[in-house]
Amino acid sequence: MAKTWVFVEETEEGPATVGLELLTKARGFGGELAAVFLGNGSEENLAALGAHGASKVFHMTPSDALPTAAAAAALADLAGSHSPDLILFGLTYTGRDVAGRLSARIGKTILSNATDIAMEGGMVTVTNEILGGMTLVDAIFENDPPYLVIARPKSFPAEPSGGGAPEIETVSLPDVGHAGSAIVTASHTEHLEGPKLEDAAIVVAAGRGIGTEEGFAVIEELASKLGAATAATRAIVDAGWVAYSKQVGQTGKTVKPDVYIAAGVSGAMQHLVGMKDSKVIIAINKDEEAPIFGVSDLGVVGDLHKVLPKLIEALGNR
Amino acid sequence: MRVAVCVKQIPDPASPYDLDPDTHFVVRPTDQVLDDTDRYGVEMGLQLAEQTEGTVTLVSMGPSGNLQGIRQALAMGADKAVIIDDGTLQGSDSLATAGILAAAIQREGFDLVIAGTESTDGYAGILPQQLAEFLGVPALTFAKKVSVEGDTVRIERQTQTGYDEVEAPVPALVSVTAGVVEPRYPTFKGIMQAKSKPVETLTAGDLGVEVTTKQKIIAIRPAPERASGELIEDDGEAHLKIVALLEQAKVI
Numbered sequence A: 001m002a003k004t005w006v007f008v009e010e011t012e013e014g015p016a017t018v019g020l021e022l023l024t025k026a027r028g029f030g031g032e033l034a035a036v037f038l039g040n041g042s043e044e045n046l047a048a049l050g051a052h053g054a055s056k057v058f059h060m061t062p063s064d065a066l067p068t069a070a071a072a073a074a075l076a077d078l079a080g081s082h083s084p085d086l087i088l089f090g091l092t093y094t095g096r097d098v099a100g101r102l103s104a105r106i107g108k109t110i111l112s113n114a115t116d117i118a119m120e121g122g123m124v125t126v127t128n129e130i131l132g133g134m135t136l137v138d139a140i141f142e143n144d145p146p147y148l149v150i151a152r153p154k155s156f157p158a159e160p161s162g163g164g165a166p167e168i169e170t171v172s173l174p175d176v177g178h179a180g181s182a183i184v185t186a187s188h189t190e191h192l193e194g195p196k197l198e199d200a201a202i203v204v205a206a207g208r209g210i211g212t213e214e215g216f217a218v219i220e221e222l223a224s225k226l227g228a229a230t231a232a233t234r235a236i237v238d239a240g241w242v243a244y245s246k247q248v249g250q251t252g253k254t255v256k257p258d259v260y261i262a263a264g265v266s267g268a269m270q271h272l273v274g275m276k277d278s279k280v281i282i283a284i285n286k287d288e289e290a291p292i293f294g295v296s297d298l299g300v301v302g303d304l305h306k307v308l309p310k311l312i313e314a315l316g317n318r
Numbered sequence B: 001m002r003v004a005v006c007v008k009q010i011p012d013p014a015s016p017y018d019l020d021p022d023t024h025f026v027v028r029p030t031d032q033v034l035d036d037t038d039r040y041g042v043e044m045g046l047q048l049a050e051q052t053e054g055t056v057t058l059v060s061m062g063p064s065g066n067l068q069g070i071r072q073a074l075a076m077g078a079d080k081a082v083i084i085d086d087g088t089l090q091g092s093d094s095l096a097t098a099g100i101l102a103a104a105i106q107r108e109g110f111d112l113v114i115a116g117t118e119s120t121d122g123y124a125g126i127l128p129q130q131l132a133e134f135l136g137v138p139a140l141t142f143a144k145k146v147s148v149e150g151d152t153v154r155i156e157r158q159t160q161t162g163y164d165e166v167e168a169p170v171p172a173l174v175s176v177t178a179g180v181v182e183p184r185y186p187t188f189k190g191i192m193q194a195k196s197k198p199v200e201t202l203t204a205g206d207l208g209v210e211v212t213t214k215q216k217i218i219a220i221r222p223a224p225e226r227a228s229g230e231l232i233e234d235d236g237e238a239h240l241k242i243v244a245l246l247e248q249a250k251v252i
């Protein structure tokens, strides 16, 4: 019987969604399922872990230190005494930090960027997508368990199972000396308007084709007409036109809205991995060869500065 | 301050890379380029070294080929390069790579290690953290801003909703995001000087470390294709098509 652990970090809105997605997925493996939770852990948050299938929660509470090195050390100790077969992490900043350090500490390899995980008879196969999602790669572990996997957000749905309150085991973070000496001195939250990018039903994304920072206004106007979230490519985030929290793609967010409208986005592989699983994709680009058209349900070859104002007007008249 | 910058040469991303059908390893041509991601690390390293009258050593594992990518980073201003080029390391996973890089960096001595947050070709995105654990130092990851004051490194660490200010005493590792600083272009003088800068090539044996890779690709297959859609030229009425599709998708 498999023993699966899912690392879940706390966010302002509760347990990280990707953690709940992984718990949902891991329920299908049968066997024992536990969460390793890093956060203050209100009763509500801990209950959510149980509701998604964790029968047990190892609870670590961070101090003002950057908790990743100590959390990895604590997890290494726990893994040593409980021998889990599989430990799953979401591809988040903290997930990557803890998984990476744990991996080096216990000498176990990591399969990263997973978009699917299969377990058959104790054998784990991990799938990831390369070349912007055009090719799938299946890989296996050649070391003994625990098998470490980092999975991309939104690879699986998060669905409660109706599980009851989990058993809680409090785990203290050990002193790891110099490796744990990074401290967080301040936190800043970017103020964002409109629906949350990860959850929005419609996303309007802009690329370098908007031309200037001011060009983003038409994107915002369309989004507000549609009740959509705005998004961006890395090109315009790096240019400083748009906040990083709006970046979609490999190093940004993964989204799967009902409709994704990409304006002036070329469709680089690193952008496609973050949005190509949207239900309907509409692209506006003046270059008919733009790769974004390869994944679009509707491609409009044209100037976004002509098409979008007309679209906004047409929507306004409804 | 002695800064070690981890850099990787990769196949030119302008043409998508191939995986060898037998070994499943990335096919690496002799004229690889410097991973664009690492130009940010090099620039950051150079700026911090300039401020502290320090040095920048490039550390890279992989087939050295004609060293085009490494020369590019030396031309930007790095002082020297250490390359671990060893056929037995072909197809290494991130953990094995981190083990080798840690040994090379220990041997050089360091106050600060800089890496990119993820590479362009492999993008497992965990090597910096593995490396920090091997070196026993704090990892200040996902930095969008870095400064050094005395023996303290400070960064702005990207978070899901904004950023945190994080600091630690050196020795430490920092992983930098693209955009942390604007990388300089090599000058003609830099390019000429790069030709005579020291480049040391080592094997795993020279470092006295043995690593093994514990993961294996078992299949490569095409992803299910998305049914191809409609492509229209904007004739001034394209927006109506968009409205129709939004209606069909039941979002308006």
Ligand SMILES: Cc1cc2nc3c(=O)[nH]c(=O)nc-3n(C[C@H](O)[C@H](O)[C@H](O)COP(=O)(O)OP(=O)(O)OC[C@H]3O[C@@H](n4cnc5c(N)ncnc54)[C@H](O)[C@@H]3O)c2cc1C
Binding pocket: A206, A207, A208, A209, A210, A211, A232, A233, A234, A235, A236, A247, A248, A249, A250, A251, A252, A253, A263, A264, A265, A266, A267, A268, A269, A270, A271, A274, A284, A285, A286, A287, A290, A302, A303, A304, A305, B036, B037, B118, B119, B120, B123
């Ligand atoms: C390690 C790594 C990670 C990365 N991660 C990400 C990531 O997470 N997300 C991401 O997006 N990118 C990422 N990138 C960058 C990616 O490779 C591309 O460079 C980027 O996505 C391009 O952005 P763009 O489409 O806005 O710009 P461009 O590629 O410059 O495309 C602009 C497009 O606009 C069109 N255009 C111009 N004017 C108009 C007009 N008036 N009307 C209509 N169309 C017009 C052009 O035809 C062109 O197709 C990453 C790269 C690397 C190396």
Ligand SMILES: Cc1cc2nc3c(=O)[nH]c(=O)nc-3n(C[C@H](O)[C@H](O)[C@H](O)COP(=O)(O)OP(=O)(O)OC[C@H]3O[C@@H](n4cnc5c(N)ncnc54)[C@H](O)[C@@H]3O)c2cc1C
Binding pocket: A109, A110, A111, A112, A113, A130, B006, B007, B008, B026, B037, B038, B041, B059, B060, B061, B062, B091, B092, B093, B094, B095, B097, B101, B114, B115, B116, B117, B118, B119, B121, B122, B123, B124, B125, B126, B127, B128
């Ligand atoms: C498609 C693909 C998928 C892969 N998936 C995995 C996986 O899931 N797990 C795994 O363990 N390995 C994986 N690998 C192998 C991995 O890419 C190599 O081991 C690589 O040397 C280190 O990982 P990375 O490039 O992904 O590093 P990342 O962690 O993405 O790189 C971050 C930074 O580390 C530094 N760095 C990385 N590699 C080197 C190097 N060779 N020399 C110097 N500095 C370096 C650079 O500063 C870089 O910016 C994969 C390779 C490919 C091609």
